[in-house]
Amino acid sequence: MRAVEFQEYGGPDVLKAVETGTPEPGPGQVSIEVAYAGVNFADLKARAEGYRVPSLPYVPGLEVSGRVRAVGTGVDGLSAGQEVTALTRGGGYAEVAVAEAAAVFPLPDGIGLRTAATLPTVLPTAYALVHTVGRLQPGETLLVQGAAGGIGTAVGQFARAAGAGAVHGVVSSAEKAAYARRHGYDEVFVGDFAAAVRAATGGRGVDLALDPVGGETLNASLASLAPFGRLVSFGNASGAAPWAVGQADLAGTGLTVSGFSVLSLAATAPAALRALAGKAFAAVADRTVSLPVTAEFPLERAAEAHRLMGSRSSTGKLLLRVSAG
Incomplete structure (x- = not known):
């Protein structure tokens, strides 16, 4: 089968199209004949520095x-030929991928394979950040780092649907700021915020701050909280040392800091992931939330998708088209 792999860590050029054996479940x-594969920042971290790469x-x-x-x-409830979407533990850039059955989801009515x-x-990450972990209440204010990315795009819409009083975002360019304003954000700040x-x-x-960056950005987000505010860390794109917050940082105004990773949740609490995914996918099916695909590449051009995402100029969601027939 066709796949894209890397044999060493480095820039996008280490991604190579290969012919390799077909995995069996x-x-x-469950094994899946892949139509589309999503491109995520975690894929770039895997390629560049070995993030969650076993070998x-x-x-x-x-x-x-x-x-x-x-x-x-x-495995019950899934059968050959059924259209699904799945969260894998790697291996998605291929004609056939294997996933744990608990992380394989039949498509909701009205959702095609490209959107899926x-x-x-x-979507589960964005839903959890707003509702399950962030616990946003009607009228509360929100601050989102990376507001024009895939998660940021969905968060803005989830927050607006939840009755947020104001949704503020942070991006790296004026073009991204314009994009974020079209997807639920009231004010968008470029750079220092x-x-x-x-x-x-x-x-x-703000009442709730969502941070995938870490380092000084996380510290500035924490400093941007209102009394009794909450911060949710859901990544460390900066590569800074893991954050550490103590009682002295929080007690003065009653702040709360928590973390979230959909990949860790899939590994440790798959039933919780399924419940979360069901709620998130329903919001797409009823058109409460949409996530635009802003760029699509053939599988063999995965390196181009990585370059685009790595340039920090992309918005929305990037896909690889494997076999859409």
């Missing part, structure tokens, strides 16, 4: 859509 697993060579790709090819022993490839990581957030909230700060 083990007990509790080399490695086929990246955490989310796919397609049709069930085969099911392993102990945008769902497995981004701490002073602008205080000004926009009359000095109060």
Whole structure:
């Protein structure tokens, strides 16, 4: 089968199209004939620095859509030919991928395979950040780093549907700011944001801040919280040392800091992931939330998709087209 893999860590050029063996599902697993694969920042971190890579060579790709090819022993409710979307543990940049059955989801009515490839990581993450972990209440204010990315795009819409009082975003360019304003954001700040957030909230700060960056950005997000505010860390794109927050940082105004990773949730609490995904996917099916595909590449051009995402100029969702027939 065709796949894209890397045999060493480095820039996008280490991604190579290869012919390799077709994987078979083990007990509790499902193999999927891939139509589309989503491109995520975690794929770039895997390629560049070995993030969640067990060994080399490695086929990246955490989310796919397609049709069930085969099911392993102990799998119920899924059958060959069924259209599904899935969260994998790697291997998505290929004609056939294997996923744990608990992370394979039949497509909701009205959702095609192309849209389905945008769902497995981004939508459950965005839903959890707003509702399950962030616990946003009507009238509260929100600050989102990376507001024009896939997760940021969905978060803005989820927050607006939840009755947020104001949704503020942070991006890296004026073009991204314009995009974010079209997807649920009231005000969008380019670059430094701490002073602008205080000004926009009359000095109060925001009730909820969502941070995938870490490092100094996380510290500035924490400093942007209103009394009793919450911060959710869901990534470390900066590569900074893991954050550490103590009682002295939080007690003065009753702040809360928490973390979230959809990949960790899939590994440790798959039933919770299924419940979360069901709620998130329903919001797409009823058109509460949409996630635009802003660029699509053939599988063999995965390196171009990585270059685009790595340039920090992309918005929305990037896909690889594997076999859409």
